Amino acid sequence: VDAIFVTHWHADHFLGIFGLVQTMSFNGRTEPLTLYGPVWVHECVETIKKIGRFNLKFPLDSVELSEGSWVRFNGYTVTAFAASHGLPALGYVLEEDPRPGRFDRERAIELGVPPGPLFGRLQRGETVKVTKDGEEREVLPSDVMGAPRPGRKIVYTGDTRPVIPALLSYGKEADLLIHDATYDESEKKRAAEFYHATAAQAGQAAAATDARVLALTHISSRYTDTVAHAAEAKAAFSGTVIIPDDLFMLDVTYRN
Known part of the structure; x- marks a missing residue:
């Protein structure tokens, strides 16, 4: 784990970091770790350092983000956008750098480039x-x-009401859109009251932003199955809809 991005400060979204950091320290980690998140991220890191009563063996830093903030990594960028969850909350776009365009071997030979090292250059x-x-x-x-070809793009909304304008600004054409789908349409009013989205609204967001794959997450434990969620999302979105279990692994492929 090289970095941690927190969407908001509800307990189910950050309390696990305390144990994770302590385990890393006990296991001998020495590399720095940075925690990124909205307002209160600095206080969270200071609390982690104080509350555990243990000697932290690696630097733990914090960076406060807001809508439009971006963090550059090797080969990709993480950009924050504003979510709507009744408190400062962010979603994140992980976008790879563009890939080089396709190499035209025949054209290179026609121009006098011999096959070999010059092709690579x-x-x-x-x-x-x-x-x-x-x-x-x-x-x-x-x-x-x-022409350069786009890298892969993953968009995670965190907990939120529908925020299609923000997704259109920051997360169009996602290869994977991971979207809050806490409720089905029978609980649409409850979803708005508690700042969550329905599966249908997640499907509408995926359709509006031309996503390839929609993953429905944060489904309320009140539901004993997800049949209605899947059906409602698919009614609004013609792409692939998945409802992943914990530890589900997905190979995100390139568009072309």
């Missing part, structure tokens, strides 16, 4: 010099590379 964005018909010339990456 062009794919890495370097300009190369070649000799064709006795004339030295430069071949640019743009001469043989297609």
Whole structure:
């Protein structure tokens, strides 16, 4: 675990961090760990350091985020957007960097680039010099590379009422949209009262933002099955709808 992003400060969304940090320390962790989240993240980290009564063996830091904040990692960025949950709350977009376009091997050979190391240099964005018909010339990456292709994008709303405008601003065309679906439509008023979404509203958000896969989460324990949730989401969204169990593993594929 290199970083922790907290959506909001309801107990079921952060209390586990106390035990996790202590376990990491007992197991000999020395690498720094940063906790990211909305207002109160600094106080949370200070509380973790004080309440455990143990010697923390690694640096634990905090960074406060708000809508539009972004954190850069190696090869991807995490961006925060505002959720609607009755207290400061954030959702997060994890987006990979664009991938290089497809390499046109035939075009490269036509321009005089011999198969071999120069192919790799062009794919890495370097300009190369070649000799064709006795004339030295430069071949640019743009001469043989297609348009950049998008990386994968995962959007997590956290607990929230529907926030389609925010999703349109920050989370369009998600390869995976993980959306609050606490209630079915029979409890739509309760959902609004307690700042949650219904499965149908999650489906509407997925459709509006052109998501590929919709994962319904945070389903209330009042339900003994999720048949209605799945049906209501699928009525609003033509893509793939899943209702994952804990520890479910999903391979997020590229769009193209």
